Amino acid sequence: MGHTAVVVGAGIGGLAAAIGLSRVGWEVTVVDRTPELADAGAGISLAANGIHALDALGPGAAVRAAGRGQYTGGTRTPRGAWLARMDGAALERALGSPIVGIPRAELHRLLRAALPTGALRVGVTATAATTLRGGGARVECRTGSEPLEADLVVAADGVGSRLRSSLFPGHPGPVHCGSTVLRAVTERPLDLRTDFEITWGRGAEFGHIAFADGRAEWHAVLNAPAGVRHEDPLGVLRRRFAGWHAPIPELLAATRPEAVLHHDVAELATPLPSFVSGRVALLGDAAHAMTPNLGQGACQALEDAVVLAAALDREPGVDAALARYDAERRPRTTAVAAAARQAGRLGQQLTHPVAVPLRNALMRLTPSAVSVRMILRHAAWTPPLTSPFAGE
Ligand SMILES: Cc1cc2nc3c(=O)[nH]c(=O)nc-3n(C[C@H](O)[C@H](O)[C@H](O)COP(=O)(O)OP(=O)(O)OC[C@H]3O[C@@H](n4cnc5c(N)ncnc54)[C@H](O)[C@@H]3O)c2cc1C
Numbered sequence: 001m002g003h004t005a006v007v008v009g010a011g012i013g014g015l016a017a018a019i020g021l022s023r024v025g026w027e028v029t030v031v032d033r034t035p036e037l038a039d040a041g042a043g044i045s046l047a048a049n050g051i052h053a054l055d056a057l058g059p060g061a062a063v064r065a066a067g068r069g070q071y072t073g074g075t076r077t078p079r080g081a082w083l084a085r086m087d088g089a090a091l092e093r094a095l096g097s098p099i100v101g102i103p104r105a106e107l108h109r110l111l112r113a114a115l116p117t118g119a120l121r122v123g124v125t126a127t128a129a130t131t132l133r134g135g136g137a138r139v140e141c142r143t144g145s146e147p148l149e150a151d152l153v154v155a156a157d158g159v160g161s162r163l164r165s166s167l168f169p170g171h172p173g174p175v176h177c178g179s180t181v182l183r184a185v186t187e188r189p190l191d192l193r194t195d196f197e198i199t200w201g202r203g204a205e206f207g208h209i210a211f212a213d214g215r216a217e218w219h220a221v222l223n224a225p226a227g228v229r230h231e232d233p234l235g236v237l238r239r240r241f242a243g244w245h246a247p248i249p250e251l252l253a254a255t256r257p258e259a260v261l262h263h264d265v266a267e268l269a270t271p272l273p274s275f276v277s278g279r280v281a282l283l284g285d286a287a288h289a290m291t292p293n294l295g296q297g298a299c300q301a302l303e304d305a306v307v308l309a310a311a312l313d314r315e316p317g318v319d320a321a322l323a324r325y326d327a328e329r330r331p332r333t334t335a336v337a338a339a340a341r342q343a344g345r346l347g348q349q350l351t352h353p354v355a356v357p358l359r360n361a362l363m364r365l366t367p368s369a370v371s372v373r374m375i376l377r378h379a380a381w382t383p384p385l386t387s388p389f390a391g392e
């Protein structure tokens with residue numbers, strides 16, 4: 001009889017894990033607490049490592065086709081001066097893929113389409129996972145299902161993971177990183193001059209990612225305590241970013257008020273002691289939620305999925321495969337999370353009246369080849385050589 005897995009969470013990480021496991025012959029059930037998977041969310045940029053992971057899993061070509069290569073843009077000051085230009089063509093030459101911008105809804109749809117028929121069950125809220133004495137693991141559910149048992153449970157239930165707290169009760173869990181993010185997709189296409197921009201003021205960032213259909217996602221990140229909400233968020237942003245360079249006012253003007261999403265940014269500042277507990281593997285934000293400053297959270301979740309499936313396919317047993325998964329993924333994701341935190345502190349979060357101009361001057365002096373090398377540090381990743389998907 002083949003192996004079975006239950007994946008908890010149908011976000012990017014859980015869907016990718018389920019696709020990977022099914023491609024190496026496992027029978028997979030994915031459960032999500034959401035009764036209906038609403039295709040909401042703003043946009044996302046996927047660096048070459050995320051795209052290569054998607055290639056290994058299967059949907060890479062479809063994601064490239066639906067997305068938009070991010071070739072032009074960079075980092076600016078609120079008045080519009082360039083601090084650094086992005087050389088998307090150089091990145092593509094070095095890594096084999098440009099960064100790809102895509103609406104999250106579209107990415108989710110393409111991942112769901114790659115699942116085996118009937119694998120996804122919605123309206124199932126998991127509360128805990130335990131390893132069974134005789135082998136395998138069990139997921140307790142509050143709604144939507146009797147307990148579920150399988151050879152392996154993948155906890156991909158996001159930054160606020162219930163399964164993680166059930167497995168590591170002593171771990172402090174996610175913490176607020178000091179920033180809050182408001183974002184939306186514009187209602188209509190805009191004539192944007194660049195694919196991708198980030199603008200840093202003091203303690204504030206505004207950025208956009210252009211999509212293939214001419215619409216764009218924008219995000220505004222502000223230093224703020226957790227829990228602060230506004231009656232009219234779009235109005236607040238129009239005032240906060242008044243006077244910032246084009247196309248910032250145009251992006252805000254092209255947005256419906258009800259499209260604006262507002263979240264505080266949380267991260268797992270204390271790394272987990274392991275991504276594995278018995279027969280439960282943690283994956284994606286449940287394992288290593290990081291700040292969004294490098295645009296790597298989902299890319300790392302996609303890498304997790306490929307490495308987990310490859311290890312299960314190649315190692316002699318499930319326990320050996322899980323040990324390999326933990327050994328490969330924990331050091332890399334811990335390093336990327338630390339770099340993302342640092343990028344946030346030196347970028348969006350910086351407010352000091354001397355430090356901000358100093359940082360800006362250093363950025364202007366940094367040759368573009370050095371900036372490209374910094375991006376390569378995180379985005380240069382190839383699926384494991386032992387990947388079962390290579391050459392398909
Ligand atoms: C503002 C912002 C911008 C970002 N931009 C980028 C970017 O450009 N590029 C990039 O690579 N990354 C980016 N990220 C990070 C990326 O969004 C996340 O790392 C990624 O979405 C995590 O996916 P996941 O599947 O691990 O978790 P999630 O997407 O959180 O999915 C978890 C799923 O589990 C379900 N769930 C939760 N609890 C339960 C339960 N108890 N029972 C059953 N189901 C449950 C939820 O409904 C959800 O569907 C960004 C993050 C933020 C906040």
